[in-house]
Amino acid sequence: MKSQSSGRSSRAGRGRSRRRSGDARSRHSRSVPQAAPKKGLWSKIIAFFGDGKSTRKAAARNGSRPQRDQSPRVSRKPESVEVTSPRLYVGNLSFDATESDLFELFNGVGQVQNAEVVSYKHNQRSKGFAFVQMHTVEEAKRAVAELHDKEFLGRKLVVSGAKSSEHARN
DSSP, rough: OOOOOOOOOOOSSSTTTOOOSSSGGGEEEEEEEEOOOOHHHHHHHHOOOOOOOHHHHHHHHHHHOOGGGSSSOOOOOOOOOOOOOSEEEEEEETTTTTHHHHHHHHHTTOOOOEEEEOTTTTTTTTEEEEEESSSSSSHHHHHHHTTTTTTTTEEOEEEEOOOOHHHHHH
16 A cells, blocks of 8 residues: 655654744743754854953953053063072073183183083073082182173173072072
């Protein structure tokens, strides 16, 4: 026996009717929530890390300080440490400066025991500062007086007393 088709689409299913008007939901007592649109990968990443705009808006609402990009950056002077030991800190050093260059420069002021340029371990490039060990505290004080703000290899040196290990922990 053959079944007869009533002409309806098979997708409608048995006992169900298709909604034809947009106000069909209002007939029902409970509404079906709409699914949120799917977010793309970049939208998820931006939402996770924040796009910066929402944090600035929240900061403005709370009356807190504006973000750094809104105010000009103020450069600060390096902190001057009193010379209490023969060990000196030499900052703003040219990346081309070597230990022998420092040894010669500081030897003009007093007797140098050691000069050490601090560099990165993985590529041996200078970090831009060094430590020089003078023979006495008096020579170290004289080196600070003579060499601080002196031009060396195109840069003005910052020479001050090195922080001791107990001072660095505080």
